[in-house]
Amino acid sequence: MNEQHVVIAEESYTTTSDAERAAQLAKVWAEPSGFLGWFKAVHHTTIGKRYMVTAFGFFLAAGLLAGAMRLQLAFPEAHIMSPDLYNQVFTMHGSVMMFLFAVPMMFEALSVYFVPLMVGTRNIAFPRLNAFSYYLFLFAGLMLFAFFFVNSGPDRGWFSYVPLSGPDYAPGKRADIWAQLITFTEISGLCVAVEVIVTVFKLRAPGMSLNRIPIFVWGEVVTSFMVIFAMPGVVVASTMLLLDRTASTQFFNPAVGGDVLLFQHLFWWFGHPEVYIIFIPGTAIVSTIAATFSRRHVFGYMALVLSLIATGFIAFGLWVHHMFATGIPQMSEGFFTAASMMIAIPAGTQIFCWLATILTGKVVLKTPMWWVLGFFFVFIIGGMTGIFVASVPVDLQVHDTYFVVAHFHYVLIGGAVFPMFGAFAYWFPKLTGRMLSEMLGLWSFWLFTIGFNITFFPMHILGLRGMPRRVYTYPADAGWTALNQIESVGYIFLFLGVAVFLYNVWHSLRRGEMAPANPWQAGGLEWATASPPATYNFLNMPTVNGSEPLWDALPDQPVVSGMHEDVREIVTTRILDAEPEGRDEMPGPTAWPFIAAVVTTALFIGSIFRPIAVSIGAIPLAIALIGWFWPTREESQRRARRNIWEQS
Amino acid sequence: MSFRSREFFAFALLVSLCACKREQRIFDPGSAASQPAGATPLTEVGAGTSPPPGNRPNAIAESAYAVGEGKRLYQAYNCVGCHANGGGAIGPALMDSEWIYGSSLEQIHSTIVQGRPNGMPSFAGKIPDYQVWEIAAYVRSMSGQLPSDVAPSRSDHMPMVVPEQSRPKEHPGAEHPQPVITEPQR
Numbered sequence: 001m002n003e004q005h006v007v008i009a010e011e012s013y014t015t016t017s018d019a020e021r022a023a024q025l026a027k028v029w030a031e032p033s034g035f036l037g038w039f040k041a042v043h044h045t046t047i048g049k050r051y052m053v054t055a056f057g058f059f060l061a062a063g064l065l066a067g068a069m070r071l072q073l074a075f076p077e078a079h080i081m082s083p084d085l086y087n088q089v090f091t092m093h094g095s096v097m098m099f100l101f102a103v104p105m106m107f108e109a110l111s112v113y114f115v116p117l118m119v120g121t122r123n124i125a126f127p128r129l130n131a132f133s134y135y136l137f138l139f140a141g142l143m144l145f146a147f148f149f150v151n152s153g154p155d156r157g158w159f160s161y162v163p164l165s166g167p168d169y170a171p172g173k174r175a176d177i178w179a180q181l182i183t184f185t186e187i188s189g190l191c192v193a194v195e196v197i198v199t200v201f202k203l204r205a206p207g208m209s210l211n212r213i214p215i216f217v218w219g220e221v222v223t224s225f226m227v228i229f230a231m232p233g234v235v236v237a238s239t240m241l242l243l244d245r246t247a248s249t250q251f252f253n254p255a256v257g258g259d260v261l262l263f264q265h266l267f268w269w270f271g272h273p274e275v276y277i278i279f280i281p282g283t284a285i286v287s288t289i290a291a292t293f294s295r296r297h298v299f300g301y302m303a304l305v306l307s308l309i310a311t312g313f314i315a316f317g318l319w320v321h322h323m324f325a326t327g328i329p330q331m332s333e334g335f336f337t338a339a340s341m342m343i344a345i346p347a348g349t350q351i352f353c354w355l356a357t358i359l360t361g362k363v364v365l366k367t368p369m370w371w372v373l374g375f376f377f378v379f380i381i382g383g384m385t386g387i388f389v390a391s392v393p394v395d396l397q398v399h400d401t402y403f404v405v406a407h408f409h410y411v412l413i414g415g416a417v418f419p420m421f422g423a424f425a426y427w428f429p430k431l432t433g434r435m436l437s438e439m440l441g442l443w444s445f446w447l448f449t450i451g452f453n454i455t456f457f458p459m460h461i462l463g464l465r466g467m468p469r470r471v472y473t474y475p476a477d478a479g480w481t482a483l484n485q486i487e488s489v490g491y492i493f494l495f496l497g498v499a500v501f502l503y504n505v506w507h508s509l510r511r512g513e514m515a516p517a518n519p520w521q522a523g524g525l526e527w528a529t530a531s532p533p534a535t536y537n538f539l540n541m542p543t544v545n546g547s548e549p550l551w552d553a554l555p556d557q558p559v560v561s562g563m564h565e566d567v568r569e570i571v572t573t574r575i576l577d578a579e580p581e582g583r584d585e586m587p588g589p590t591a592w593p594f595i596a597a598v599v600t601t602a603l604f605i606g607s608i609f610r611p612i613a614v615s616i617g618a619i620p621l622a623i624a625l626i627g628w629f630w631p632t633r634e635e636s637q638r639r640a641r642r643n644i645w646e647q648s
Numbered sequence: 649m650s651f652r653s654r655e656f657f658a659f660a661l662l663v664s665l666c667a668c669k670r671e672q673r674i675f676d677p678g679s680a681a682s683q684p685a686g687a688t689p690l691t692e693v694g695a696g697t698s699p700p701p702g703n704r705p706n707a708i709a710e711s712a713y714a715v716g717e718g719k720r721l722y723q724a725y726n727c728v729g730c731h732a733n734g735g736g737a738i739g740p741a742l743m744d745s746e747w748i749y750g751s752s753l754e755q756i757h758s759t760i761v762q763g764r765p766n767g768m769p770s771f772a773g774k775i776p777d778y779q780v781w782e783i784a785a786y787v788r789s790m791s792g793q794l795p796s797d798v799a800p801s802r803s804d805h806m807p808m809v810v811p812e813q814s815r816p817k818e819h820p821g822a823e824h825p826q827p828v829i830t831e832p833q834r
């Protein structure tokens with residue numbers, strides 16, 4: 001590794017003109033302050049941090065719901081919760097974990113914060129859309145919990161199958177609330193997908209050609225494309241469900257030619273890619289951390305990128321393996337088993353690349369690296385049981401038992417939560433300018449890992465012994481008591497692991513050691529700027545000479561010059577080779593996205609009760625959008641001046 | 649507590665009360681209400697007396713779950729055989745604003761339990777009491793008497809009629825109680 005780093009922005013500026021420029025940029029890119037300023041913020045680091053804190057809050061809330069379930073299941077024939085409440089609790093737990101924690105954290109939060117930094121630009125593309133997406137996500141969660149507290153939490157499982165969630169078997173509003181939760185979160189995911197794709201394809205630093213894009217950014221780009229192709233499936237499914245329930249359409253009514261399996265197809269068309277949407281960012285984090293802490297470029301960059309892309313494609317050919325028990329033809333069962341096994345090829349490629357990176361590097365075992373090792377262990381076990389359930393005969397035995405609950409917690413917690421904690425340990429200095437404690441980090445790692453395995457490993461055995469999932473209690477003589485009690489004790493360890501992590505964060509924020517710009521001597525561009533980054537990200541917009549820009553930099557690596565620094569200007573580059581192409585101006589702070597999100601929320605919640613709310617709500621929404629896009633005079637004049645072609 | 653926050657809490661409480669009722673599910677298989685409904689004594693002046701204590705007619709009438717169950721039970725106990733899907737056939741229509749024996753929940757409950765002249769049988773001792781209440785609540789929803797977020801939506805059958813949820817609210821007109829003359833109960 002090249003020990004010499006280009007310093008692109010620093011707290012201590014070498015010349016007075018640098019200090020003046022920094023002050024000027026800080027003024028131009030300032031985030032509005034004060035109470036009202038909160039609603040106007042548009043910088044990706046501000047919104048990204050809000051995303052992280054909010055998504056983590058939902059993780060904690062859903063984790064507490066899991067604790068309630070573990071308490072209820074710790075004793076046979078317990079009546080701590082009523083069956084009705086238990087239905088709501090497991091549905092809330094699953095839906096919150098999937099829609100309000102895993103996807104928003106692994107995709108939205110991390111990519112909003114890090115992608116612009118890693119590609120070396122000053123803000124995410126479409127920053128106002130970004131703010132809008134955050135508010136929608138926040139309101140989705142607030143709505144869900146508000147309804148839960150008034151006994152209207154969804155209670156038909158996180159995939160709310162019809163006919164059970166249809167108008168005939170789910171009277172009341174609980175299933176409608178689930179359906180609108182989906183619409184909210186998917187719209188916010190789609191917004192971020194568009195922003196990430198445009199940021200990566202048009203706003204990369206000069207020199208960052210396609211084969212030099214950091215792996216993490218590749219992961220988020222592949223994820224964005226998957227979001228764009230997968231999420232419409234579930235939005236359509238949940239909207240059709242809502243229409244069936246409130247407007248008496250017949251999409252899922254077999255008596256008049258509707259189809260209940262259609263719901264499952266649409267749902268899993270989204271649902272299977274969803275799990276890859278959750279763990280592709282996770283694997284990309286693992287590649288990043290493994291490279292930094294092995295002190296070498298990641299082994300097989302090209303193979304890794306291609307496996308990410310291949311995973312993205314194959315993920316769309318597997319959805320039917322969730323429907324093996326619905327009586328589909330054997331031919332399709334065979335096809336989808338084979339397709340499911342095929343995913344092992346890119347997954348295996350990645351695992352071997354990581355092993356090669358670690359085995360041939362000089363490994364530094366810091367907390368982030370421990371989380372990566374934990375990820376290997378847990379995720380590989382989850383992958384193995386995945387092969388079990390991908391084979392039809394086994395699946396028919398274990399379908400809807402605790403074996404499946406064990407399997408998907410191994411892949412989801414392995415694929416999302418372990419990398420997430422690794423990512424926090426790794427990037428926390430960048431986010432906050434403070435170091436986390438190593439010792440507390442190791443405590444939380446070991447507590448969490450041990451607790452995780454105590455909680456979830458016995459579920460495999462329980463499932464094989466026939467304990468069905470989604471039961472609120474079980475008879476004392478079923479032989480399931482001991483294992484359930486062990487699992488519930490494991491939850492205590494999990495809880496302590498997360499608690500130690502939270503204490504570590506709290507402690508570090510108050511009196512943690514100050515972090516330098518690049519505490520791990522890593523190679524990514526995000527480490528080239530101060531910790532935490534200023535609102536203009538980089539004093540000098542960087543250029544790039546390799547896939548680890550700081551390691552590969554020339555001794556006199558050039559920076560971009562000639563930018564207007566009195567407006568929010570950025571460089572645009574070409575898609576393939578990232579040659580500079582032009583300049584563009586980023587929009588500034590405004591409260592309109594917040595207002596638009598409030599109106600959209602009212603419209604969505606209204607539509608749960610009266611379909612007409614969509615038509616009525618469209619009017620204030622149109623007003624909000626007009627306000628949002630209303631051009632300001634100076635900005636249009638500047639644009640016109642820049643546009644040399646139209647002038648001549 | 650400041651004035652504002654007091655108002656806010658009052659509002660929150662109000663919201664929670666409405667929602668609670670709509671989503672309330674009553675699972676109490678051991679209670680009196682789950683015993684078959686007995687007929688209450690008739691009088692010569694009105695259509696039945698007040699219901700036996702221990703029932704929660706309001707909770708039932710405002711619970712979407714109970715009304716939804718009522719809708720299925722209406723089919724299951726073959727109310728549909730005489731009253732069709734509310735339009736009436738052998739028995740009178742239930743989806744209009746004409747009520748011979750009263751439109752209140754208690755009156756409908758009595759009608760089901762006691763039976764009525766000209767062909768309405770008594771279901772006393774045949775249907776658990778809580779189910780009678782559920783059916784009664786459903787019957788009221790047929791003429792749009794319940795809030796539309798409590799009234800059932802379409803069912804997974806051939807659509808015969810407009811779902812209860814989307815029906816216009818009928819306002820029960822003046823009721824014409826017919827004299828009911830029975831032997832005094834012993």
Ligand code: HEM
Binds near residue numbers: 070094097413471
């Ligand atoms: C904090 C640790 C966790 C514990 C102790 C836990 C425990 C449980 C339990 C006991 C169930 C219900 C099983 C049943 O009644 O059938 C469940 C279901 C579920 N969990 Fe977790 N879980 C945890 C974390 C997570 C995470 C991180 C995710 C996703 C990222 C997740 C996703 C799900 C899903 C999707 C379901 C299925 C819900 C349904 O059946 O509709 N869980 N979990």
Ligand SMILES: [Cu+2]
Binds near residue numbers: 271272318319321322
């Ligand atoms: Cu799948």
